[in-house]
Amino acid sequence: MRGMNKTNKALSATLALGLGLTLSAAHASPAKITAQSIIVNPVVTELKVDVWTNKDATGNANPVYQKGEAISVGVKVNKDAYVYLFNVNADGAIDLFFPNGYEESNFVKAGTTRTLPGQGAKYTLNIGGPDGQDKLLALASLKALTLDDIAKFVGDQGFAQVGVKGQENLAKALSIVVNPLPASSWVTDVANFRVTGTQATTPAKPAPNVGIAPGERQDGTVDRAMADAYDRLRGEGSLGQATTHAVRWGDGWWQKFRGVGAYGDAALLHANGSSRAYAVHGAILKRYLDLARAENGATRPPSRLGWAAGDEKVIPRNAYGTSGLYGFFQNGALYSTEKYGTFWLQGPVLKTYQGLGGSGSFLGFPVRDQSLNAGAWTADFEGGSIRTVNGVPKVYRK
Structure with missing residues (x-):
């Protein structure tokens, strides 16, 4: 500027x-x-x-x-x-x-x-x-x-x-x-x-916040689940420097990180009492927080997904030439691609999709969010769709 x-x-x-x-x-x-x-x-x-x-x-x-x-x-x-x-x-x-x-x-x-x-x-x-x-x-x-x-x-x-x-x-x-x-x-x-006026001396850049350790709370105690997750994920290469303390979020805890390169901004989070924290990054983190903001003002995780239940994973290129990311949560999942965007699935639709092989199956990646249509859940994918008929999922090829 x-x-x-x-x-x-x-x-x-x-x-x-x-x-x-x-x-x-x-x-x-x-x-x-x-x-x-x-x-x-x-x-x-x-x-x-x-x-x-x-x-x-x-x-x-x-x-x-x-x-x-x-x-x-x-x-x-x-x-x-x-x-x-x-x-x-x-x-x-x-x-x-x-x-x-x-x-x-x-x-x-x-x-x-x-x-x-x-x-x-x-x-x-x-x-x-x-x-x-x-x-x-x-x-x-x-x-x-x-x-x-x-x-x-x-x-x-x-x-x-x-x-x-x-x-x-x-x-x-x-x-x-x-x-x-x-x-x-x-x-x-x-x-x-x-x-x-004359150009003044450019103010010194604020020093980066290097004082917050992974899992460190404001009272100086350490959230062991987050500290262990940071070590497990080799956080210096995937999460980067913490930008906040570990703070309460809903009935659990989370901590934000700067992220590294293509990983994007990141967070470690876990439900209260859990001994294991998980990482969420970039587009998946953004969609996760957008859903939370829409549901409850981002005061807690979105109910359709719940807390992270696994670390975010990279999904290799499938038969349609699409690669992306997968985030696994207590109540559902987020699939993210540059081609289509980031979308959520849950319940019998997600179970059926993953049972077929997920994004590696003939269905490929989701192309929109799962939605409720006339009382029936529906989800559309690169190669087909899943519809629930009287509560029973049915799979359709394009």
Whole structure:
């Protein structure tokens, strides 16, 4: 980010957002592109979003920042929404700084203020230039958006790389994303600030948190199950450095880790009283937490899966040329591929699927979540499907 330099980019990040909507044009909301507000919804919506900087709580002024100066950004919505924050620099360079690899989620609860960086964040935002007018664009949506054609996370970078330049091109790209949405489901807001002055000394990067040991609780005691799991999994090569203490989660414990390379962010977790902890990584961890967030606000594991009951495993390429990952839980499983995404299975459907050989069978990988249709469970795969008929699973080839 040129308008705002981001420091401490050591953490890896994965952007796995899905729109997943099928909407008719009659209910769509054509975006309006303007010079001042970049992109706006021409329809009056109940959903509202406000964005501001630490020098202007109203979000309506145009405060001045010196190069090298720290800046923080506040955002608030009046309904639960997914928020995306862009910075358009004076030279047209664009940064997507929220969501990022250091924040768990860009889902913002109604009536709550989200400040970036948050307290205890592993990054800072500092003004970098060039001189001139900068704009902050906040886009709020009731549904998570797919921004892969606009911004991508590369390697272990904590912030995405934006492929467009200039606010007009950003507006055009975003209009493609939001136009299929219902008219009432998205809204934007813009805050301005100016950059001037001599480049200040770049603040020192925060030291990485090397003081938390695997399984270490805040009171200094050690969760033996997590410490043993870290050793069993050769955690330095697969989990990396702990980013939190081991803390209570529901009726058990979990601890978050930075992850290493392609493994992605990771966690060790186990039910209360269990002597064995298991690891969950990357896309599987993200989907697991998304399901927990949808079910109970992420205060405990999702009931359809329960606690991890085995370490995540890599599944080799099958007859369809697809490879992926498998996460095993008390009540179900998650299968993840780059080609299709990450989906859950459980109960008789999962038992039948695994009895046939799972992803290595003629069924291949799941292509969507197991779902309930007219009282019967159904699951679709690369090579067929499983349907329950009067509670009895039936297997069908394509």
